[in-house]
Amino acid sequence: MKILDRYILTSFIQTFASVFIILFFIFILQGIWLFIAELAGKDLDAWLVLKFLLFYSPKIVPLVLPLSILLASIMTFGNFAENYEFAAMKSSGISLNRAMRSLIIFIFGLSIVAYFFANNVIPKAEYKFLNLRKNIIQRKPAMAIVEGQFNSIGTFNIKVDKKSGENGEKLTGVTIHKRKPGAVDVTIIRSKTGLLKSSEKSNLLQLELFDGYYYEDISSNNPAERQKQPFAKSSFTKQVMNIDLTMLNSNDEDEEQIAHTNNMLNVTELNYTLDSLQSTYNKEAKTIADNIVQRPYNTLAPIPKPIRAITDTLKAKEVKKAAIDSLPKDLLGVVQKVDRVRVLEVANNNVVSTDYVVSSGEKDLFEKVKNINSHWLALYEKFVIAFACILMFFIGAPLGAIIRKGGLGLPIVFAVLIFIIFHFINTFGRKLAQENGIPPFLGSWMSTFVLSPLAILLTYRATNDIGLINMDNILMPFQKAFNKLFKSKTKEA
Structure with a gap:
């Protein structure tokens, strides 16, 4: 590794480690606030509280890691640009792409680690976390x-x-x-x-x-x-x-009435579970459909024989068009007047009961669809966290080189703004996908689809020495209009 690569990589890792530790403790404090009712005043020893936070902490890494990479990238490359280190590199024939090479390798390696962390560590920690909450109450019942x-x-x-x-x-x-x-x-x-x-x-x-x-x-x-x-x-x-x-x-953070087992499974287990859930859904959907189809024919006992004969004709697997055309147009006309009220009552009861079966079946199937979507979202999230690390680096690094500001001022503003957009779109997409409004794949990857063009644009402008916004192009029309207006008033005077 060359001295320049070592210097850039060391500068980035130092900044990244500092930012990650600070943000990690901030999110841990947020977790303590969420579960303060379970921890405060319950006579728990320090080791039990430490285990509680230890099992809770892995689930906040998917939030902290992309934000840390984004902020560290902006700060590191902003410092290089502000201190004219990039100017020295360019004068020596070293482009921004060449300067980013060692960090790109590091970020790709970090994204792979993030995937394995989300696939192996987070599910086990989630399982132990929920069981610890249960065991705390069982071992110390007075805690409740x-x-x-x-x-x-x-x-x-x-x-x-x-x-x-x-x-x-x-x-x-x-x-x-x-x-x-x-x-x-x-x-x-x-x-x-x-x-x-x-x-x-x-x-x-x-x-x-x-x-x-x-x-x-x-x-x-x-x-x-x-x-x-x-x-x-x-x-x-x-x-x-x-x-x-x-x-x-129950998990107080998520009020949805869906089992949380999807957060405790890795990719292999999620694929197996999804096959079982989909198979169960297909069988139940077929059962409900068959029940709705057969229900009218199972309630024809009190119906007069002429009506039953017509329904038997329609129930046959192969019904010829001539047989259908030969049926009377007025079904009540083939029934005696004394039986017509009974026929209408049976028909009305059939409609009401069928409507109830359809509504309840639709509700049950919708809950199963939500459960299936939750498992798909959990599967895609393990890959999204890995890609988010790469995405945030290719947004932060060129943005830092463009704004030419390091430290904790302007970089924090940009980082927080971009991350809020990313997190909002991600949350919105997940909620919409869970309610079956959009496919789970689109719901999980929506934030990356939206921000990827920004990463490409910033990388292009930074590598070609183009500023973020050319203020001259924006202000020039206003300046010309102002000069014309000022000159016209001067001539009138």
């Missing part, structure tokens, strides 16, 4: 409950006055509000003490209550009784309640 406030866990709202014991499993002053989904009535349970128990092999949290009372609203069909607001009260010495912790293990 904070003193002095109501804690929503499934259909329960639980409040305790004080926690004690080694893991906070002993409770004092327990108040529980239990409400069934969609119900108006509420059940209130109060006890003097309680004890939390859990098992690492189960998603159930067992709560034992001692010396308490049980209040339950009673609903009545009589309006006069409802105004009295009746309730039932009973006391107990010991009561055991099982609380489902499944809702606590």
